[in-house]
Amino acid sequence: MKKLLLGDHAVAQGAYEAGVKVAAAYPGTPSTEITEYLSTFNDIYSEWSVNEKVAMEVGIGASMAGGRALVSMKHVGLNVAADPLFTYAYTGVNAGLVIAVADDPGMHSSQNEQDSRFYGLSAHIPMLEPSDSQEAKDFTKFAFELSEKYDTPVFIRLTTRIAHSRSFVEISKRQEIEFDYKQDIAKFVMVPANARKRHVKVEERERRLASDVNSFDINRIENGKNKIGIICAGAVYQYVKEALPDYPVFKLGFVYPLPVEKLREFASNCDDLIVIEELEPYIENALKSNGISVRGKELTGLQGELSSEKIKEIILGYKVISGKEELPARPPVMCAGCTHRGIYYVINKLKLNAAGDIGCYSLGCNEPLNAMHSLICMGAAIANTHGMEKAKGKDFSKKNIAVIGDSTFVHSGITGLINAVYNRSNITILILDNSTTGMTGHQPHPGTGKTIKNEQTHTLDFEALVRACGVNNVSVIDPYDLDMTESVIKEHIVKDGVSVIIARRPCILLDKTAKFDVAEIDNCRKCGMCLKLGCPAIRKNKDGSVAVDSTLCTACMLCEKVCKFASVKKVGDAK
Amino acid sequence: MNINILIVGVGGQGTLLASKILGNYATLINKDCKLSEVHGMSQRGGSVVTYVRISDKVYSPLIDKKNADVILAFEELEALRWADYIKDGGMIIINKQNLYPMPVITGKVDYPADIYERVGGYGAQIRNIDALEIAMKLGDLRTVNVAVLGFCAVLLKFDREKFKEAIKNSVPASTFDINLRAFEEGEKRA
Numbered sequence: 001m002k003k004l005l006l007g008d009h010a011v012a013q014g015a016y017e018a019g020v021k022v023a024a025a026y027p028g029t030p031s032t033e034i035t036e037y038l039s040t041f042n043d044i045y046s047e048w049s050v051n052e053k054v055a056m057e058v059g060i061g062a063s064m065a066g067g068r069a070l071v072s073m074k075h076v077g078l079n080v081a082a083d084p085l086f087t088y089a090y091t092g093v094n095a096g097l098v099i100a101v102a103d104d105p106g107m108h109s110s111q112n113e114q115d116s117r118f119y120g121l122s123a124h125i126p127m128l129e130p131s132d133s134q135e136a137k138d139f140t141k142f143a144f145e146l147s148e149k150y151d152t153p154v155f156i157r158l159t160t161r162i163a164h165s166r167s168f169v170e171i172s173k174r175q176e177i178e179f180d181y182k183q184d185i186a187k188f189v190m191v192p193a194n195a196r197k198r199h200v201k202v203e204e205r206e207r208r209l210a211s212d213v214n215s216f217d218i219n220r221i222e223n224g225k226n227k228i229g230i231i232c233a234g235a236v237y238q239y240v241k242e243a244l245p246d247y248p249v250f251k252l253g254f255v256y257p258l259p260v261e262k263l264r265e266f267a268s269n270c271d272d273l274i275v276i277e278e279l280e281p282y283i284e285n286a287l288k289s290n291g292i293s294v295r296g297k298e299l300t301g302l303q304g305e306l307s308s309e310k311i312k313e314i315i316l317g318y319k320v321i322s323g324k325e326e327l328p329a330r331p332p333v334m335c336a337g338c339t340h341r342g343i344y345y346v347i348n349k350l351k352l353n354a355a356g357d358i359g360c361y362s363l364g365c366n367e368p369l370n371a372m373h374s375l376i377c378m379g380a381a382i383a384n385t386h387g388m389e390k391a392k393g394k395d396f397s398k399k400n401i402a403v404i405g406d407s408t409f410v411h412s413g414i415t416g417l418i419n420a421v422y423n424r425s426n427i428t429i430l431i432l433d434n435s436t437t438g439m440t441g442h443q444p445h446p447g448t449g450k451t452i453k454n455e456q457t458h459t460l461d462f463e464a465l466v467r468a469c470g471v472n473n474v475s476v477i478d479p480y481d482l483d484m485t486e487s488v489i490k491e492h493i494v495k496d497g498v499s500v501i502i503a504r505r506p507c508i509l510l511d512k513t514a515k516f517d518v519a520e521i522d523n524c525r526k527c528g529m530c531l532k533l534g535c536p537a538i539r540k541n542k543d544g545s546v547a548v549d550s551t552l553c554t555a556c557m558l559c560e561k562v563c564k565f566a567s568v569k570k571v572g573d574a575k
Numbered sequence: 576m577n578i579n580i581l582i583v584g585v586g587g588q589g590t591l592l593a594s595k596i597l598g599n600y601a602t603l604i605n606k607d608c609k610l611s612e613v614h615g616m617s618q619r620g621g622s623v624v625t626y627v628r629i630s631d632k633v634y635s636p637l638i639d640k641k642n643a644d645v646i647l648a649f650e651e652l653e654a655l656r657w658a659d660y661i662k663d664g665g666m667i668i669i670n671k672q673n674l675y676p677m678p679v680i681t682g683k684v685d686y687p688a689d690i691y692e693r694v695g696g697y698g699a700q701i702r703n704i705d706a707l708e709i710a711m712k713l714g715d716l717r718t719v720n721v722a723v724l725g726f727c728a729v730l731l732k733f734d735r736e737k738f739k740e741a742i743k744n745s746v747p748a749s750t751f752d753i754n755l756r757a758f759e760e761g762e763k764r765a
Contacts, residue, residue, distance in 0.1 A: 002602070108615065164613070167608070167633070235636070241634040242635045308637065328679050328683075328686065330622040332620055335620065360619065366677065534677060534681070536620050552674075
């Protein structure tokens with residue numbers, strides 16, 4: 001049976017067919033759908049872990065105990081998970097451990113364009129890269145076999161265009177595989193004396209794999225009439241096949257280790273060799289360091305995604321038609337009725353500096369709110385703010401606030417909070433609790449009281465947790481109540497010590513069946529105050545007056561609260 | 576059937592579901608198909624594009640500029656933003672809806688008044704549907720996408736029964752009836 005599957009779903013299907021017992025992840029675009037899909041199978045244990053390091057440790061535990069495990073994350077999540085992973089590469093596995101990591105060339109939804117292929121190299125972990133959904137499934141199954149055969153974790157590397165494109169996949173039955181758990185201190189306890197011995201094993205394994213990789217048929221040569229050979233992998237392979245149908249292609253299935261001898265043979269049959277790859281010159285440099293002469297990044301550049309169109313332009317000199325339209329940009333915005341909007345309105349009004357974090361609320365940095373002033377990585381807001389206070393002093397902190405979402409706080413904000421209290425900080429932290437992981441599509445987390453399968457579980461009590469960390473000044477506010485929001489922030493920000501304000505209201509999109517009343521504006525005085533909210537449901541007419549788009553409005557009524565002339569009212573027209 | 580369809584609109588308008596339905600239709604007519612979708616933050620009211628490619632063999636999940644046979648635009652400004660993807664003699668189907676982007680809301684720039692004139696410059700056939708009106712009449716704003724598909728299915732001479740089956744396979748069972756009505760209303764406008 002064939003199914004049209006997302007690349008992410010195909011990885012999950014492969015893991016399912018390979019008899020995976022445990023799947024763990026923290027949601028991160030474009031990797032989220034892997035674990036979401038796995039959660040639909042009853043014979044697999046799946047979970048949203050609180051962060052990628054924890055997910056990796058869960059997967060390692062499953063693998064040590066004898067159950068095949070899949071851990072998934074986006075590229076920046078791999079940084080979080082790297083610590084346990086580098087050491088598990090030393091111990092090796094019991095049952096297979098496969099790590100699916102999704103890179104985001106072009107940064108469709110990420111803070112950087114990091115190239116995960118270097119993690120294969122530096123952690124000594126083999127890495128496979130599929131070029132469509134069928135390969136995503138096949139390579140995942142193969143990765144489990146490799147993992148056990150070579151006693152190593154194995155990476156499946158995706159990019160956004162593989163993770164988030166759909167193509168046909170042949171579905172097969174699940175195979176049940178289980179290994180016995182055996183205690184093995186020399187293998188699994190990485191105290192230095194044991195780790196030194198394992199490091200020797202890692203190098204043995206790597207030499208064996210570097211030689212064997214030349215005979216695996218997932219690295220293949222496709223002949224062509226042209227004398228210029230192309231080396232590529234992943235999504236780029238599809239662009240190359242479309243743009244350059246006559247060129248001989250070396251299609252890599254392994255991106256680490258590279259099949260150097262097979263590549264050398266390919267090179268000897270071509271007059272010229274071009275590596276086409278997104279992001280860093282990873283394959284290019286590896287080949288050059290092996291004395292194989294290639295061209296690459298001087299042609300393709302270091303930024304963004306490729307496409308068949310770009311490849312035609314680079315290799316064939318084909319002229320790309322550039323968009324000639326001068327049009328209003330349409331950046332993403334916080335939804336009409338978003339619970340974060342009022343918070344940023346107040347931050348802006350009070351002229352505070354806000355150290356932000358990763359989530360829907362990151363959009364607070366955009367016009368017209370312009371009220372989030374830094375964003376580094378998951379969980380950084382609190383420790384960044386603490387660092388600012390230590391550099392600039394208490395008075396600076398009275399104009400500075402950390403802004404972090406509920407899921408992000410659990411992911412890696414908690415440690416920053418404990419650190420700030422421990423180190424006698426004087427900062428104010430806003431936890432924007434919209435009771436979900438909004439940006440990645442509403443996954444539950446420990447604060448929601450639901451598991452990935454929507455089973456009831458303990459609900460993390462943020463107030464009690466924050467107090468237990470040593471914070472005495474804790475308030476809970478409703479972010480739709482602008483007066484309360486403003487007065488509580490003003491009250492806390494001048495206090496010494498660490499203050500936490502929890503702004504709590506569920507994401508407006510959580511209830512998909514909700515029907516809303518709408519706001520209506522009469523006798524608009526054209527003062528433009530409501531436009532400062534940056535609400536997509538408010539529109540400015542030609543004459544400068546303002547109207548509400550009833551198809552978008554959710555009657556949060558923030559516009560009513562900022563209107564000085566009482567021109568806004570709610571109308572009961574729930575749709 | 577070999578066809579490249581670009582679905583463009585604003586995050587939240589249901590372009591993703593529309594592409595899934597077209598992909599499911601490809602399954603039912605035994606063609607190869609690739610879809611490239613938009614997930615994550617770019618969906619939050621941003622400009623979105625999903626690519627649908629149906630053919631005997633499809634390599635790239637993306638469509639090159641001037642290579643789309645059809646553009647389904649769920650919003651007028653987005654029709655113009657992506658118009659340079661249309662092939663000479665292709666068809667641009669535009670839903671008569673305006674959603675103002677933030678720079679327009681804040682008054683920095685105007686929403687263009689001459690969209691149809693400019694889209695006309697790309698040499699494509701332009702067809703119009705007011706799918707929002709259909710969705711409002713049906714009492715569910717989320718059916719705009721399927722109404723546009725009904726209109727498009729007639730113009731592109733899709734197999735009607737197979738297309739309805741594709742909708743059935745792609746939407747939650749509880750919403751099939753209303754989506755079917757939206758589809759039929761869309762068909763009537765063609």
